[in-house]
Amino acid sequence: MSATTIRVRPRRARGTGLGLLAWLLGVLFFLPIAWMALTSFHSESDAATNPPSFGAALTLDGYRDFFGTGGGASPWPALLNSTVASVVSTLCVLLLAFPAAYALSIRPVKKWTDVLFFFLSTKMLPVVAGLLPIYLFAKNTGMLDNIWLLVILYTSMNLPIAVWMMQSFLAEVPVAVIEAAQIDGAKLPTILARVVAPIALPGIAATALICFIFSWNELLFARVLTGVVAETAPVFLTGFITSQGLFLAKVCAASLVISLPVLAAGFAAQDKLVQGLSLGAVK
Amino acid sequence: MTATTTAPVAATPVRTLGKPSDRLRAWATRAPLLPALIFMVAVTQLPFVATLVISFFDWNALYPKARHFTGLSNYSDVLTDPDLRHSVWTTILLTAAVVVASLVIGLGLALLLDRKFRGRGIVRTLLIAPFLVVPVAAALLWKHVLYNPEYGLLNGLLHYVGGPQPDWISNTPLLAVEASLVWQWTPFMMLILLAGLQSRDHQQVEAARVDGASDWQVFRHLTLPHLRRYLELGALLGSIYIVQNFDAVFTLTSGGLGTANLPYTVYQSFYQAHENGLASAAGVLVVIGSIIIATFALRVVSSLFREEVSRA
Numbered sequence: 230m231s232a233t234t235i236r237v238r239p240r241r242a243r244g245t246g247l248g249l250l251a252w253l254l255g256v257l258f259f260l261p262i263a264w265m266a267l268t269s270f271h272s273e274s275d276a277a278t279n280p281p282s283f284g285a286a287l288t289l290d291g292y293r294d295f296f297g298t299g300g301g302a303s304p305w306p307a308l309l310n311s312t313v314a315s316v317v318s319t320l321c322v323l324l325l326a327f328p329a330a331y332a333l334s335i336r337p338v339k340k341w342t343d344v345l346f347f348f349l350s351t352k353m354l355p356v357v358a359g360l361l362p363i364y365l366f367a368k369n370t371g372m373l374d375n376i377w378l379l380v381i382l383y384t385s386m387n388l389p390i391a392v393w394m395m396q397s398f399l400a401e402v403p404v405a406v407i408e409a410a411q412i413d414g415a416k417l418p419t420i421l422a423r424v425v426a427p428i429a430l431p432g433i434a435a436t437a438l439i440c441f442i443f444s445w446n447e448l449l450f451a452r453v454l455t456g457v458v459a460e461t462a463p464v465f466l467t468g469f470i471t472s473q474g475l476f477l478a479k480v481c482a483a484s485l486v487i488s489l490p491v492l493a494a495g496f497a498a499q500d501k502l503v504q505g506l507s508l509g510a511v512k
Numbered sequence: 513m514t515a516t517t518t519a520p521v522a523a524t525p526v527r528t529l530g531k532p533s534d535r536l537r538a539w540a541t542r543a544p545l546l547p548a549l550i551f552m553v554a555v556t557q558l559p560f561v562a563t564l565v566i567s568f569f570d571w572n573a574l575y576p577k578a579r580h581f582t583g584l585s586n587y588s589d590v591l592t593d594p595d596l597r598h599s600v601w602t603t604i605l606l607t608a609a610v611v612v613a614s615l616v617i618g619l620g621l622a623l624l625l626d627r628k629f630r631g632r633g634i635v636r637t638l639l640i641a642p643f644l645v646v647p648v649a650a651a652l653l654w655k656h657v658l659y660n661p662e663y664g665l666l667n668g669l670l671h672y673v674g675g676p677q678p679d680w681i682s683n684t685p686l687l688a689v690e691a692s693l694v695w696q697w698t699p700f701m702m703l704i705l706l707a708g709l710q711s712r713d714h715q716q717v718e719a720a721r722v723d724g725a726s727d728w729q730v731f732r733h734l735t736l737p738h739l740r741r742y743l744e745l746g747a748l749l750g751s752i753y754i755v756q757n758f759d760a761v762f763t764l765t766s767g768g769l770g771t772a773n774l775p776y777t778v779y780q781s782f783y784q785a786h787e788n789g790l791a792s793a794a795g796v797l798v799v800i801g802s803i804i805i806a807t808f809a810l811r812v813v814s815s816l817f818r819e820e821v822s823r824a
Contacts, residue, residue: 248629254621255635258695262641264665265653277660279677281668325551328544338542342817344549346810351556353806355756357778358799359559361566361791364782366559385555388548417544446646449758449775453783463648463759470763472656477663480656484649495644496637503703507745511707511816 269481276477291478295486304483306458307465310376311487314451314461315444318383322391322440323433325384330395331421335407345396348389356386356449364453374456382450387440394439394505398432399425435501438494445491462487560799567792574786586793596777596794603755603773603801606686610693611750615743617694618701623731625702626709643699651763654692655681659764685769689760697754701746708742709735741812748809755802774798 267283268276269292275285297303333341363382364373372378402425410424426433451461466487469480495502503511570582590596625636642650658665661679670677681688712735720730758775765771767780774794782791 244627244629247624247627251621251624251627251629251635252631254624255638258698259638259641261653261658261665261695262645265657268657277663279663279668280671281663281665325548329548332541332543332545336541338545339538342814344545346814348548348552349810349813350806351552353752353802353809354556354560355775355795355798355802356758357756357775357795358563358802359556360778361782361788361795362559362562365562365788381555385552388552392548442644446648448648448762449779452762453779463646466646466648466652467763469652469656470766472660477656480652484646484652488644488646488649491646492641492644495640499637499640502640503707506700507704507707507749511704511742511745 265481266485269478269485271478273476273478276481291482292486294479295482302465302468304462304465304486307460307462308487310455310459311445311462313376314379314383315441315490318380318387318444319437319440321380321384322387323437325388326391326395326436327421327426327433329392330399331425333392333396334399335402335404335425345393348392351385352389360449360453363450367454373454374459376455376459378454379447379451379459379461382454383444383447386447386450387443390443390505391436391440394436394501395429395433397504398429398436401432402428432501435498435505438498439502439505442491442494442498445494563792563795566788567796569789571788572786573782573788582789586789587797589790590793590797595772598770599772599774599777600797602686602771603775603798606690606693606757606761606771606773607751607754609690610697610754611747613690613694614697614701614750615705615746617698618746619705619739619743621698621702622705622709625706639702640699642695643697645696647696647759648763650696651692651760654688654695655764659688681765682769685765685771689764689771692764693754693757693760697750701750704746704749705739705742708739712738741816744812745809745816748805748812751805752802752809755798755805774801 264281270287270289271282271285272288272290275282276291295304297305332338333345338344367373367375367378406424406428407420410420415423446463447461448463448467451464452467455461455464466483469476469483498505567586568581568583569579570585571579621639625632625639645653656664659680661667661677661682664680666680667677717730717734720734725733756775757773758779761767761771761773761776762779767776772780775798778791778794778798781787781794
C-alpha cells in the first residue's frame with residue numbers, strides 16, 4: 230500500500246508541474262492581447278508610459294475616438310464594406326461549393342480526386358501571381374474601388390478550402406439515406422436541400438465561419454484594389470501604421486473592435502478549425 | 513505507411529460512354545461541379561496566364577507607349593538586381609525561421625495540452641487567440657504596443673528589472689517581424705499537432721508503458737514517428753501561407769530595413785514604381801517557388817487523404 234503511494238506521488242507532482250507550465254505559457258501567449266484590451270480602456274496619457282501604468286483609471290475615450298466622435302474619420306463605412314465583402318463572398322462560396330462537394334463525394338464524377346486536387350492547387354498559387362492583371366482589368370473596366378470586385382476575389386480565394394471541407398463533411402452522410410429519398414422520387418435539388426444539408430449542417434457552418442475569417446482578414450487585394458469608397462477594415466487599420474502623437478489607446482480600441490468578429494467566429498468554429506485550415510487533411 | 517499510394521478511390525465502375533443516354537448521365541453527374549470549376553479557372557488561372565505574358569514585356573505604366581517585347585530580360589533583371597535578390601533571400605529566411613520556430617513551440621504546447629489538467633479547455637482557448645487577431649491588427653499591436661522603444665510593453669517590463677531599452681524594430685528588423693509571425697502561427701501548428709497526438713493509438717502507448725518504456729522512449733519511438741506527417745503538413749501549409757505574407761512586412765517595417773520579401777517587392781514594383789513587366793517576372797518567380805513547396809505539400813496531403821479514404 231505504502232509502496233504504491235510512494236510510486237504515484239512524484240508522477241502526480243510532475244503532472245501538476247506540467248499543468249502549471251501549460252497555464253503559464255497560455256497566459257504568456259495571451260498577454261499581448263490582454264494588454265491591448267487594458268490599454269484600449271486607458272486614457273492616451275496613461276497608455277503611453279514607461280514603466281507601464283497597470284492600474285490607471287479606465288475610460289472609454291479610446292473607443293469614442295475610434296468611432297469618430299472626436300472628429301476623425303469614421304470607421305463605419307470600412308466596417309460595413311468588410312461585412313458586405315465577407316458575408317456575401319461567404320454565401321457565394323457556399324452556393325458554389327455545396328453542389329461541387331456533392332459531385333465529389335456522394336455521387337462522384339470520374340477522377341474526382343484529380344478535381345479535388347486541382348482545387349487545392351489553386352490555393353497554392355500566391356495572390357501576387359495574378360494581382361497585376363486583376364488590377365489592370367479593374368482599372369480598365371472601372372471596377373477599381375468597388376466592393377463587388379473584392380466579393381468575387383474573396384469567393385475565389387475561399388472556394389478551394391470550402392470544397393475540400395464540404396467534401397469531407399458530405400462524405401460522412403450515409404448513402405442509405407440518400408438512396409431512400411431517391412426511391413421516394415425526390416429530385417436532386419430537393420435531396421440536397423432536404424436530406425443532405427441538414428445532416429451536414431454543423432460542417433457547413435464551420436466552413437462558412439472559416440471563409441468569413443479569411444475574407445475579413447484579407448489585406449493585399451483590398452489595399453491594391455480599393456480606395457476611399459470600398460475601403461475595408463484592415464485597410465482602415467493601415468492608417469495607424471505611422472504614429473502621430475498620442476494614439477495608443479485608439480489603436481488598441483480599433484484593433485480590438487476589428488478583431489472581435491474574427492475572435493467570435495474562430496471560437497465558434499474551434500472544433501472544426503483544424504480541419505478547415507489543413508484543407509480537410511486532418512480531422 | 514506512406515507507401516500505400518495505390519489509389520483505393522473512385523467507387524465508380526469503369527463503363528464505356530457509348531450511348532447518348534450514358535453521355536447525358538455523365539454530364540448530369542458533372543453538372544453540379546461545373547460552376548465552381550469554371551469560376552476558379554476564370555478568376556485564378558486566367559490572371560496568372562496574363563502575368564506570364566506581361567512578364568515578357570518591358571512595360572512601365574507611366575510610359576505605356578514604350579511597351580515592347582523583351583523576352584527573358586525582366587527575369588535576368590530580377591535575378592541580377594541586388595534589391596530583388598535580397599528580397600528572395602529575405603523570403604526564404606523569413607519563411608524558414610517562422611515555420612521552424614512555430615513548429616517547435618507548437619509541438620511543445622501540443623504535448624502539454626495532450627495531458628489532462630485542470631482548465632485545459634481555457635488554456636487551449638488562450639493559446640488559439642493570437643491566431644484569431646486580424647493580421648494587420650496583430651502587426652500594429654507588436655509595432656506600437658510591444659516594440660515601441662519609448663512606451664512599448666517590452667521595454668516597460670525591462671525597465672522593472674533595470675534592463676536595456678533597445679529599439680527593437682530598428683536593431684533587429686527581420687527578427688521583429690519573425691517574432692510577431694511566430695506568435696500568430698504557433699497556435700496553428702499546435703492545433704494540427706494536437707490533432708495528430710489525439711489520433712494516436714493509445715493502446716499501443718499503454719502497451720509500451722507496461723513493457724517499461726520511459727516517457728522519452730515513448731515519445732522518440734512511438735509519438736514522433738506518428739507525428740511525422742503532421743509535422744510535414746504543418747511545415748508545408750505554414751510555408752505556403754507565410755511565403756505569401758504581406759501584412760506583417762507592410763505594417764511593421766513597410767518593407768524597409770532589409771525586410772522586403774517577394775510579395776512586398778511585387779506590390780511595390782507595380783503599385784509604386786509602376787514597373788509592370790518586372791513585377792510580373794518577380795510574381796512568376798514567387799509562383800515557381802510556391803510550386804516547389806506545393807508539390808511536396810500535395811504529396812503529404814494526398815497520402816493523408818488516401819489513408820482516410822481507404823479507412824472509410
